[in-house]
Amino acid sequence: MIKFEIFFDIEKEEQWLNHMLFKGWVCTNINSAGFYTFKNTVDLEQVIRIDYQQDLRREERSNYKQLYEDFGWQALKEKSYDGTYYWLKRKDGNDELFSDHDSQIAKYKRLMKHSSNLAIFSLNYSQPSEI
Numbered sequence: 001m002i003k004f005e006i007f008f009d010i011e012k013e014e015q016w017l018n019h020m021l022f023k024g025w026v027c028t029n030i031n032s033a034g035f036y037t038f039k040n041t042v043d044l045e046q047v048i049r050i051d052y053q054q055d056l057r058r059e060e061r062s063n064y065k066q067l068y069e070d071f072g073w074q075a076l077k078e079k080s081y082d083g084t085y086y087w088l089k090r091k092d093g094n095d096e097l098f099s100d101h102d103s104q105i106a107k108y109k110r111l112m113k114h115s116s117n118l119a120i121f122s123l124n125y126s127q128p129s130e131i
Contacts, residue, residue: 001025001038010050010084017048017086030077030086046088047095048076054083068097 003020007013017027017036025038027048056064065075068087071094076086087097 001040003036003038004034005036006034010052014048014050017050021046021048026088027076027086032082043090045091047091049073049087049089049095049097051085051087051097052083053085056083073097 005013005016007016020027020036020038021041022044024040024042024044026041026043026046027036028039029037031037053061053064064085069075071089072092073087073089076088077084089095
């Protein structure tokens, strides 16, 4: 199944993806144009988390991905051109990407930057050009 959705809030997107998972549809691919591919699943004991890491260099990206894979997370989207990473994992009680206070603060700072960039892009794109 393919669904089209546009999100400007990563947390709402994450909630929507987890709601789809709760209904028996696991996301298998995310297209940057807003198309989400789902397949039916009976394994409802999974969770999806989203992180935003736009400023990672190539070597840091590799280390970042390896760290989460070592903790059981599977990347849903192998390449992220905009810095958004989608992670899937079986529920095991450690279902958050960031468990300590400092890393959660850093995450929200990155999300604020991401949201600001989207807002500026949207305003620039929606403004009529002068002739």
